[in-house]
Amino acid sequence: MTQHKKERNLLQFNIDDFAQLALTLSTPPKSLTFGRAFYRFQYQQQQYWLKTQDPSAHPHYVTGFLNELDFYRQGMTQSHWPCILLPSQIVLCAEAVHPYIPAGQTALILSDAAPRITDCTALSVWQIKATLMDMIEAVQQLHQRGWIHGDLKKQHFVQYQQQTCLIDFEQAQRLNLTPAQQGLTATPRYMAPELFQGAEKTVQTDIYALGIIVYEWLTGQRLAAKNYQDWAYLHCQYLQIQLPPHLLQFETLLTGMLAKQKQHRFMDIQRVKECLITENV
Structure with a gap:
């Protein structure tokens, strides 16, 4: 080299x-x-x-x-x-x-690079909040550069030299541009409800996917569905936020990230960041 x-x-x-x-x-x-x-x-x-x-x-x-x-x-x-x-x-x-x-x-x-998201059971609330802030800021930097990730997953957050990084940009697209690639280009586990109805990806669909990642991380449980239709029912109708008692302070954050209707969801990643900062932790 x-x-x-x-x-x-x-x-x-x-x-x-x-x-x-x-x-x-x-x-x-x-x-x-x-x-x-x-x-x-x-x-x-x-x-x-x-x-x-x-x-x-x-x-x-x-x-x-x-x-x-x-x-x-x-x-x-x-x-x-x-x-x-x-x-x-x-x-x-x-x-x-x-x-x-x-x-x-x-x-x-x-x-x-090493996985950024590991088992949180041994972490303090302060450590969890710090990890969440790192993840949010990584996505914020991507959005500020004019890009949507388009396929956020737990494994797409990594740590390199003490810096949180993102990987796997196969579905990345410019903000406010209709992608040339058509069809299903997201993972049903992390898809916002509007994507099941044929809507285009936006900053808010990235926020929803990040919300699912955070929710599964905090609960230590993966959402389950048998097929695409079941995932659609889960995200569009059935998903309910149920956090462990010692993590209820993150409920407001997740409610804003996982709102089924876009108009009730955080409109940009800065709102997510501000909510986390003001959480009583």
């Missing part, structure tokens, strides 16, 4: 480096069937991820991967993005530089 001063979020591997890498395949079986591949590797005692996509595979996966590459390309040109993006690099492999990376494929490399 070339060694010289660079922005925090820019990795600088050379093509020749890839021939020396010992890649370990870490892809879920379902993703492999759609041409998606994730690899882990170590370089100079640092851990990294490498992500590729077969361009002739399922169009949904190909479109998502290309969208994520475009997101990172735009982020790399902005000096104030490192606070929410992992160090990254996009590499076009014009030739087969590694047995696992065919010629013509593009690879996305990311520094490895």
